[in-house]
Amino acid sequence: xxxxxxxxxxxxxxxxxxxxxxxxxxxxxxxxxxxxxxxxxxxxxxxxxxxxxxxxxxxxxxxxxxxxxxxxxxxxxxxxxxxxxxxxxxxxxxxxxxxxxxxxxxxxxxxxxxxxxxxxxxxxxxxxxxxxxxxxxxxxxxxxxxxxxxxxxxxxxxxxxxxxxxxxxxxxxxxxxxxxxxxxxxxxxxxxxxxxxxxxxxxxxxxxxxxxxxxxxxxxxxxxxxxxxxxxxxxxxxxxxxxxxxxxxxxxxxxxxxxxxxxxxxxxxxxxxxxxxxxxxxxxxxxxxxxxxxxxxxxxxxxxxxxxxxxxxxxxxxxxxxxxxxxxxxxxxxxxxxxxxxxxxxxxxxxxxxxxxxxxxxxxxxxxxxxxxxx
Amino acid sequence: xxxxxxxxxxxxxxxxxxxxxxxxxxxxxxxxxxxxxxxxxxxxxxxxxxxxxxxxxxxxxxxxxxxxxxxxxxxxxxxxxxxxxxxxxxxxxxxxxxxxxxxxxxxxxxxxxxxxxxxxxxxxxxxxxxxxxxxxxxxxxxxxxxxxxxxxxxxxxxxxxxxxxxxxxxxxxxxxxxxxxxxxxxxxxxxxxxxxxxxxxxxxxxxxxxxxxxxxxxxxxxxxxxxxxxxxxxxxxxxxxxxxxxxxxxxxxxxxxxxxxxxxxxxxxxxxxxxxxxxxxxxxxxxxxxxxxxxxxxxxxxxxxxxxxxxxxxxxxxxxxxxxxxxxxxxxxxxxxxxxxxxxxxxxxxxxxxxxxxxxxxxxxxxxxxxxxxxxxxxxxxxxxxxxxxxxxxxxxxxxxxxxxxxxxxxxxxxxxxxxxxxxxxxxxxxxxxxxxxxxxxxxxxxxx
Numbered sequence: 159x160x161x162x163x164x165x166x167x168x169x170x171x172x173x174x175x176x177x178x179x180x181x182x183x184x185x186x187x188x189x190x191x192x193x194x195x196x197x198x199x200x201x202x203x204x205x206x207x208x209x210x211x212x213x214x215x216x217x218x219x220x221x222x223x224x225x226x227x228x229x230x231x232x233x234x235x236x237x238x239x240x241x242x243x244x245x246x247x248x249x250x251x252x253x254x255x256x257x258x259x260x261x262x263x264x265x266x267x268x269x270x271x272x273x274x275x276x277x278x279x280x281x282x283x284x285x286x287x288x289x290x291x292x293x294x295x296x297x298x299x300x301x302x303x304x305x306x307x308x309x310x311x312x313x314x315x316x317x318x319x320x321x322x323x324x325x326x327x328x329x330x331x332x333x334x335x336x337x338x339x340x341x342x343x344x345x346x347x348x349x350x351x352x353x354x355x356x357x358x359x360x361x362x363x364x365x366x367x368x369x370x371x372x373x374x375x376x377x378x379x380x381x382x383x384x385x386x387x388x389x390x391x392x393x394x395x396x397x398x399x400x401x402x403x404x405x406x407x408x409x410x411x412x413x414x415x416x417x418x419x420x421x422x423x424x425x426x427x428x429x430x431x432x433x434x435x436x437x438x439x440x441x442x443x444x445x446x447x448x449x450x451x452x453x454x455x456x457x458x459x460x461x462x463x464x465x466x467x468x469x470x471x472x473x474x475x476x477x478x479x480x481x482x483x484x485x486x487x488x489x490x491x492x493x494x495x496x497x498x499x500x501x502x503x504x505x506x507x508x509x510x511x512x513x514x515x516x517x518x519x520x521x522x523x524x525x526x527x528x529x530x531x532x533x
Numbered sequence: 534x535x536x537x538x539x540x541x542x543x544x545x546x547x548x549x550x551x552x553x554x555x556x557x558x559x560x561x562x563x564x565x566x567x568x569x570x571x572x573x574x575x576x577x578x579x580x581x582x583x584x585x586x587x588x589x590x591x592x593x594x595x596x597x598x599x600x601x602x603x604x605x606x607x608x609x610x611x612x613x614x615x616x617x618x619x620x621x622x623x624x625x626x627x628x629x630x631x632x633x634x635x636x637x638x639x640x641x642x643x644x645x646x647x648x649x650x651x652x653x654x655x656x657x658x659x660x661x662x663x664x665x666x667x668x669x670x671x672x673x674x675x676x677x678x679x680x681x682x683x684x685x686x687x688x689x690x691x692x693x694x695x696x697x698x699x700x701x702x703x704x705x706x707x708x709x710x711x712x713x714x715x716x717x718x719x720x721x722x723x724x725x726x727x728x729x730x731x732x733x734x735x736x737x738x739x740x741x742x743x744x745x746x747x748x749x750x751x752x753x754x755x756x757x758x759x760x761x762x763x764x765x766x767x768x769x770x771x772x773x774x775x776x777x778x779x780x781x782x783x784x785x786x787x788x789x790x791x792x793x794x795x796x797x798x799x800x801x802x803x804x805x806x807x808x809x810x811x812x813x814x815x816x817x818x819x820x821x822x823x824x825x826x827x828x829x830x831x832x833x834x835x836x837x838x839x840x841x842x843x844x845x846x847x848x849x850x851x852x853x854x855x856x857x858x859x860x861x862x863x864x865x866x867x868x869x870x871x872x873x874x875x876x877x878x879x880x881x882x883x884x885x886x887x888x889x890x891x892x893x894x895x896x897x898x899x900x901x902x903x904x905x906x907x908x909x910x911x912x913x914x915x916x917x918x919x920x921x922x923x924x925x926x927x928x929x930x931x932x933x934x935x936x937x938x939x940x941x942x943x944x945x946x947x948x949x950x951x952x953x954x955x956x957x958x959x960x961x962x963x964x965x966x967x968x969x970x971x972x973x974x975x976x977x978x979x980x981x982x
Contacts, residue, residue, distance in 0.1 A: 161940070165933055169926075189621050191614075191922070194915025198908040201622060201629045205904050208633040209890065212640045219644050281645055289870075289878030291647055392878050397640050400891045403884060495623075 163520040170513045177506040186497035196494040203487045210480045210487075213398055217480070220396035220404055221473045223280050224466050227406075230278045230285075231413070235459045237275075238422065241268050242452045245429050249445040258441070262433035269426045273297055273385055276414055286410030289392025295410035296385040296423065298370045300327070302355050306362045309355035312370060313386045316344045317427050320374035320381040323349075327370045335363060344374060348386050380434075382427035387411050398476040404469055413462050420455040535562065535579045536961040542584055543953045546945045554724030556586040556943035557950075558716055586716040589942045593723055594737070596935045597730040601795030603932050604731040606925040608800025609808070612680060613918045616809060619672040620914045628669060629907060631662040632823075632890075639887035642869055647837060647877035652864035659845070659856045666820045670851045673813050680805040681766075681775045687732050687798050688764045688777060694729045695747070696761040698722060702744040703759035709743045734795030751792035753779045764789075774805065808917060813851075815910050819895065820851040823903060826889050834868030834882030843868060 180186050190197045248261045277294040278285055287295035300310040312325055323340040335357045357363050372383040393405040407413075415421040425448050432444030539560045549555040561582040567574045622629055638658040642651045701722040708715035722745070729735055729747070735755065738746045747756040755762055762782060766775040777793065778786040793799045824846040831845040843866050848854040860866045870879035893899045895906035 162933060162937055165929070185623070188623055190617055190623075190911050190915030191918035192623075192915070194912045194919060197623065197915055198912035201908045201911060202904060204625065205629055205633045205908075208630065208637060212637040216640060216644055281648070283645065283647065283878065287878070289872075289875035291878035390875060392875050394878070395643065395880055395884060397643055397884055397887060401888055408878070 163516070163523075166516055167513070167520075170509065170516060174506070174509050174513060177502055177509055180497040180502045181499065181506065184497060184499070185495050186502070187495045193494065200491050200494050203491050207484055207487050207491075210484045214477060214480050216396045217398050217473045217477045220398070220406070221470065221477075223285065223394070224406070224469050224473070226278070226280055227285060228463060228466050230275050231459055231463050234272050234275050234414075234422075235456060235463075237268050237272050238426075238452050238456055238459070241265050241426060241429060242449045242456075245433065245445045245449055248433060249442045249449075258433045258438075262430045265426060265430050265433065269384075269423065269430070272422065272426065276410060284389070285394075285408060286413060287387075287389025288409050290389040293388050295387055295389040296414070297388070298372065298383075298385060299388065300353075300368050300370065302363055302365050302368065305365060306355055309353065311350045311352050312338075313348065313350040313388070314344075314372050315348050315384040315386050315421075315424055315427075316346055316372075316374055317382040317384065317424060317431050318346045318376060320344050320376040322375040324373045325370050326373070327368050329363075329368060330366065332369075335368070343376075344381075350386075382431050384421075384423040384427040387415060396473075398473065404472050406469060407462075407465070413459065414455075416458060419458055420451045422452075422455050425451045425455065535560070535581045536957050536964055538581050538584075539957040540954065540961065543950050543957060547947065547950050547954075550945045550947060550950075554720050554727070555945065556588045556716070556720050556723075557945045558584050558586045560584050583714060584716060585714055586719065587943050588719075588723075589939070592935060592939045592942065593726075596932065596939060597727055597735070597737070598795075599928065599932050599935060600727055600730045601734045601799075603925070603928045604797040605795050605800040605803070606921055606928050608683070608797040609804045610918070610921040610925045612676060612801065612804035613808060613914070613921055615676055615679070616673065616812065617914055617918050619669055619676070620812075620911050622911065628662070628665040629904065629911075631658070631665040632903060632907070634658045635662040636887050636890035639883050642867070643880035643883040643887060646869040646880040646883060649864065652867050655867060656856060656861055656864055660861075663846075663854050663856060666816065666851055666854055669816055670813060673809055673816070677774055677805050677809050680801045680809075684775050684777065684798060684801050684805075685766055687796075687801070688766050691729065691732050691755075691798075692761075692763045694725050694732075695755050695763065698725050698729070698745075698747065699756045699759045699761035701725065702756065705743045706759070715743070730796060732796045733793060733798045749779075749789070749792075750794040751779070751787070751789045753781070753787065753789065777802070812910065812914065815906075817851040819903060819906055819910075820854050821849075822894050823889075824848065824854060826892070826894055827886055830882060830886050830889070831868050833871070834885075835870040835873045835876055835879075836868045837865035837877050838863075839873060839876060840866065841868065841873065 179188060187193055187196055187200065244261055244264060248258055253261075273296050276286055276296045283291035284293065284295055287293050293299075293301070298314060300312055302309050312327075316323075321343040323344045325336075325338045325340060326334045327336040327338070329335050336353075337358065338353060340351060355363055374381040374383055387410055389408075389410055391409045391411075394408045395403040395405050397403050411417070414423065428444065429448040429452075432441045432448060435441035435444060539562070542558050542560050546557045549557075561584070562579055563582050565577040565580045568577050569575075621627075635655075635658045638651070638655040642648070642655050645651050701718050705715045705718045705722065708718060726735070726737065726745075726747075734750050736748050736750075738748075740746065740758075744758050745756070746754065746758075748754045753762070760782065763780050765778050765780055765786070767778055767786075768774075769776045776788055776790040777798065779789045780786050790802060793802060828844045828846055832842050835841045836843055843860065844857050845860060845867070846854060847857045857866075869883040870876050871881040871885070872879055890904065891902060893901060894903060895901050901909070
């Protein structure tokens, strides 16, 4: 009998401990055997939650990028409008050649600013160079890599044919390390030629990024050069769900030099040339042509900007969607995992009562024996 | 004299009230040989035919056989409760989370495919997943080795009990050949048998001379008469774990690991070779599939330095799984791109690898994801612990019931003994009174002379 009592007490003790543990941890799921299927379910939900957190992070990142790009394009658009305005002012007020040079310089500065904006980075990556995120999309630059084995071509655009083209290659400290006179000069539009990657002394240049400047002359009068595209047609992708990605155009050409459209950089340099044209009449005609082209560029940029709108909606929707789902999942986890405190407390009370009753009755039953009465 | 003997037996019963396995004894009282007299047949008092123990042989055998099952479930339950701790991810951190974080790190990389930070984080998340796999494996392996220590201990215990039983057989044969019942030795033998049956399944058969023959499921004899045989353990060359061998009288050994059918030995062997081995195999196949799937995509992709055909994981299974050392040393070797011309901005390969989380890669078909596979493993561990807990509780109820029954038959009840004591004392008193009355009568007769 005493064995039976001990066994009962031990089992009741175990149950008391379990109930106490539930209350202490606030969870009814403390180990897999508490509810094996529930445990698997909880782990599954948790894994989904972690995944959703990541999707929401991706969405956040995508949204930030869209907003940053939108801002960049807006600024560029404004700058383009400003240049057109300046050019028109000069065209309509018959200012002297000297004053026009000032205008040309102003537009040159604005050109530089636009190039800089087109070379914007998000984090460490250029946003308008496709997958070539480590290469500035627009500008004058060449790469030397693989210990001098791979040497990038020198690429640049010219507003007109130029018989005489000089390239000055500069290192990171902006020192000229090489001067090349391009035999045969260049033609209007994009130009590219290979070089040997050597410095003026004939020694190989170290790997790295080198910038260059172009001086182009035709029959003694200067020809303007402009930046060409160095990226590719890659798109940026953001995972916003299972096998679901939002892609965003990252090809700078589609923004600033669209096929069949206006090359913003070329037109700006043409504008500079127009303002510097000693023949004011011809210059004014050039300005008018350029301004109408800039107007087209402005329309195009507006169109590109509206392309961002559906992306923003997509991000916004998936963010809401995931927030909703993660709330549902958290509720589901709590349902499985969390102990109902009131219920557990009542259960504990009940177990305690049973335990005490067992002890009391056991004492009653075990104590009296014939021995007590024989004394 | 007879009444005194009865009081002695009662005293012995009382003294042994708490001795485990003790069966209460009683004196068999009988009429003494009758005497024929001229007046007729006169009884000549009482005599004791012997002292027998009150014992239900059937219950003894049943307790032994239930003890075998109890030992089996107890050993399994204890082991699996230890295993359950290895798989307890209720607090959150565990392999499940490590895997999720690993896939998330690929998504992070897809957001910034050339990012050094993202790459370093990916490697460290990968390492922590690998560590989690290896740790689980090592913990399960440690459980198996712990079981081996138990098996070793149980085999030693079996050998000790077997030689004790052979010894008791000898003593019982000797005592009972003199016509007495070897009550104390039989009680001791029953106790030893019960202990033995908790360790290994046994069949017993009692000879006419009182010795029992004990054999195990494989048919091998453990004890015959006064000759004990022994068990031993040997390392299994393949698994590195212990096998149980039977050593015959002629010194030949036979592997009985698979034929043991009950007791703690069975429980441990079953837990080690069926349950834990199954968990290890499942974890191993999970780790292998992850390595294969990731490596397939990764080696087809292109790294930041323009190289391809790099594996992300090295190793062939869970025992030597790790992140490719070259990648650990140079995170640029992580292949996030699918197109060599699109380095460094191409994140397609990172996206493809991150999507492996949802790919049906496991099971026949394959029809379930990595997550599903692992979560169902945890479900299985939990269910088995629940199941074994139920078996164990049921079995211990059963044994407790039989124990109670045995106690009610063979156990010493102090009340009963006290009643007996009073009874025998009164009888003794009465006999003494009789003697003194007879004495007085004789005295009277003598005084008449």
